[in-house]
Amino acid sequence: MSITIENMTKSFGSTAVLRGIDLTVESGELVALLGPSGSGKTTLLKIVAGLEWPNSGGLNVNGQDWLGLAAQDRRIGFVFQHYALFPHMTVRDNIAFGLTVRPRAERPGKSVIAAKVEELLHFLQIAHLGDRYPAQLSGGQRQRVALGRALAIQPTVLLLDEPFGALDAAVRRDLRAWLRRVHEETGSTTIFVTHDQEEAFELADRVVVMGEGRIEQIGNADQIHDHPASPFVARFMGATIELPVVLSAGRAEAPGLDAGRLPRRALPDGPATLFLRPADITPVADPSGRWQVSRCTSNGAILRLELTDGAQTIPVDLPRRALEAKGLERGARVILRPETAAIFPGPRPSQAASAATELPRKEKAQ
Numbered sequence: 001m002s003i004t005i006e007n008m009t010k011s012f013g014s015t016a017v018l019r020g021i022d023l024t025v026e027s028g029e030l031v032a033l034l035g036p037s038g039s040g041k042t043t044l045l046k047i048v049a050g051l052e053w054p055n056s057g058g059l060n061v062n063g064q065d066w067l068g069l070a071a072q073d074r075r076i077g078f079v080f081q082h083y084a085l086f087p088h089m090t091v092r093d094n095i096a097f098g099l100t101v102r103p104r105a106e107r108p109g110k111s112v113i114a115a116k117v118e119e120l121l122h123f124l125q126i127a128h129l130g131d132r133y134p135a136q137l138s139g140g141q142r143q144r145v146a147l148g149r150a151l152a153i154q155p156t157v158l159l160l161d162e163p164f165g166a167l168d169a170a171v172r173r174d175l176r177a178w179l180r181r182v183h184e185e186t187g188s189t190t191i192f193v194t195h196d197q198e199e200a201f202e203l204a205d206r207v208v209v210m211g212e213g214r215i216e217q218i219g220n221a222d223q224i225h226d227h228p229a230s231p232f233v234a235r236f237m238g239a240t241i242e243l244p245v246v247l248s249a250g251r252a253e254a255p256g257l258d259a260g261r262l263p264r265r266a267l268p269d270g271p272a273t274l275f276l277r278p279a280d281i282t283p284v285a286d287p288s289g290r291w292q293v294s295r296c297t298s299n300g301a302i303l304r305l306e307l308t309d310g311a312q313t314i315p316v317d318l319p320r321r322a323l324e325a326k327g328l329e330r331g332a333r334v335i336l337r338p339e340t341a342a343i344f345p346g347p348r349p350s351q352a353a354s355a356a357t358e359l360p361r362k363e364k365a366q
Ligand SMILES: Nc1ncnc2c1ncn2[C@@H]1O[C@H](COP(=O)(O)OP(=O)(O)O)[C@@H](O)[C@H]1O
Pocket: 012, 017, 035, 036, 037, 038, 039, 040, 041, 042, 043, 044
């Protein structure tokens, strides 16, 4: 089942939540929607499920217009972060639920349902939990049951909205690997929503980065990490150091900066901004360097320096045993040598307007 979303918009009152989403999910693909809280991920999922309607745009599944189709006719499997299993029903009955409530004409026979549930219990590795009630399960087990319930109806499309969001890190990692196997064996077309980069990249065939109701970039981990398509994606991927530079013949120049290791870019001359991660910069000791080490801390493996040029203070991480780490005690003067960087033309965008923060976008103050 392939899903095609075309130029979709959605507002709540005067708040634009989706601002023109174009996305195709191929049949059998697992796509992750990755973005900060408030970027519109859940709204998009609800529209696909038929729990919300867009203001404009198209939604086609295998060529069929789904906006004309009621939620119950879409055969969606949906798992939420806090999926309320029926507390008074056993795991078996919870998984069977979607089948037992079908109209009589479409409802499989009792023994067929029982066999299907048994098969799912084994497939999802929860065979030993069939007779338990939700209150007798851990959070991770509950989400396995919730997925079982979603899969029982053989959904056309599987929608997972931060299904592991409430669980601790180790359980999440287990469930991720488990879900990937489940997906490969069922081959269902799946959209997985998360705000966790690691989860998105580990699970998904393609990751869709969303910010403020727009798709900022679509790609795999390496593409998005190495070639962020916008300042928003660069920040979201951890490149939180922003250095103002001037581009000249495709090379970034600034006092105290040695950008010789960065490839030239086909960008116009003029002001630009370098986006860097703390580990992307090598500080080079230089008595006349513009930057000064104002703080130096170690966690044993990594040395974290704070460098300041009077106007700006930036963090730099380097392996403590690296040669470069010698002679960088507090007070030392250095120049910055970026090893890799994203660069975007134009002056440094104001942090207040950054969608990478959890704050709502502020209009320009000046
Ligand atoms: N039913 C609603 N009524 C009004 N505003 C809503 C409603 N649902 C979501 N929003 C707003 O839409 C924006 C996007 O929300 P959501 O889709 O839940 O984002 P995400 O899942 O990425 O956190 C938020 O600002 C949220 O407050």
